[in-house]
Amino acid sequence: MQIAIDGPAGAGKSTIAKKIAATYKMTYLDTGAMYRCIAHCVLNQQGDRFDDNRAIIEIAKTTKITFDGDKVFCNDKDVTQEIRTPLVSRHTSDVAKIKEVRNLMVNQQRDYAKNHSVVMDGRDIGSVVLPDADLKFFLDADVLERAQRRKKEMDEKGSSKALEEIRSDIENRDTNDRNRIEGPLVQVADAIVIDTTGKSIEVVYQEMKKYIDEASR
Numbered sequence: 001m002q003i004a005i006d007g008p009a010g011a012g013k014s015t016i017a018k019k020i021a022a023t024y025k026m027t028y029l030d031t032g033a034m035y036r037c038i039a040h041c042v043l044n045q046q047g048d049r050f051d052d053n054r055a056i057i058e059i060a061k062t063t064k065i066t067f068d069g070d071k072v073f074c075n076d077k078d079v080t081q082e083i084r085t086p087l088v089s090r091h092t093s094d095v096a097k098i099k100e101v102r103n104l105m106v107n108q109q110r111d112y113a114k115n116h117s118v119v120m121d122g123r124d125i126g127s128v129v130l131p132d133a134d135l136k137f138f139l140d141a142d143v144l145e146r147a148q149r150r151k152k153e154m155d156e157k158g159s160s161k162a163l164e165e166i167r168s169d170i171e172n173r174d175t176n177d178r179n180r181i182e183g184p185l186v187q188v189a190d191a192i193v194i195d196t197t198g199k200s201i202e203v204v205y206q207e208m209k210k211y212i213d214e215a216s217r
C-alpha cells in the first residue's frame with residue numbers, strides 16, 4: 001500500500017501521516033526532512049551561500065539521510081531539532097528547486113517505497129514520486145490558520161515569532177514551492193482534496209481513514 005499526502009506548509013500533513021502510519025502499521029517517510037537535511041548540511045559547510053548549485057549537488061550526493069522513528073539523521077548525526085529552525089526552513093527551497101538534488105531525493109524515496117508499505121508526505125509525492133500510489137490526498141488550509149498552527153508549535157517549543165512574520169514566511173515558501181520548474185507543489189487530478197481549515201486533526205484523520213479503509217477492502 002502506498003499513500004501520498006501533498007499540500008502546502010502547515011496543512012497538517014505530517015501529523016496526520018504519522019497517525020495513519022501508526023494505525024495501519026505502515027512506514028512514514030517525511031520527504032521534507034530530506035530536503036531540510038541538505039539545506040542544513042549546506043549551511044554547516046558553506047555558511048549562508050546557496051548560489052553554487054554544483055557544490056550543493058555534491059553535498060546532496062554525499063549526504064546520508066536516515067530515519068529512526070521520529071528522529072532524523074544526517075551522516076549518522078541526529079539533526080531532528082536543527083532541521084526545523086527558521087533559517088533551515090527558509091533555505092530549504094533553495095536546495096529543493098535544484099533538479100539534480102530532487103532527482104537524488106526522489107530516487108531514494110522510490111527505493112524506500114519498493115520495500116515498505118509507505119505513507120509519504122511532501123509536495124510532489126502524488127505527481128512525481130509515487131504517481132501510481134493507491135491513494136493520493138491533497139491537504140490544504142487557509143494561510144492564516146496555517147500560520148496560527150505553526151505559531152502554536154513554535155510557542156510550545158519556546159521559539160516564538162510574530163504571527164505576521166510566520167505568515168509571510170509560509171506565503172514565501174508556498175510561492176517558491178508552487179512556482180519552481182522541478183517537482184512543484186501541485187494538486188493532481190486524482191487526489192482527494194481535503195480543506196483542513198477549522199478542522200481538528202481527529203476530524204481530518206477520520207475523513208481520510210474512510211478512504212483508506214475503502215481502498216484496503
Ligand code: DC
Nearest residue numbers: 031032033035092093096122123124
Ligand atoms: O514539509 P516541510 O515543511 O518539511 O518541507 C520543507 C521544504 O521542502 C518546503 O519548502 C518544500 C520542500 N519539499 C519539497 O520540495 N518536496 C517535498 N517532497 C517535500 C518538501
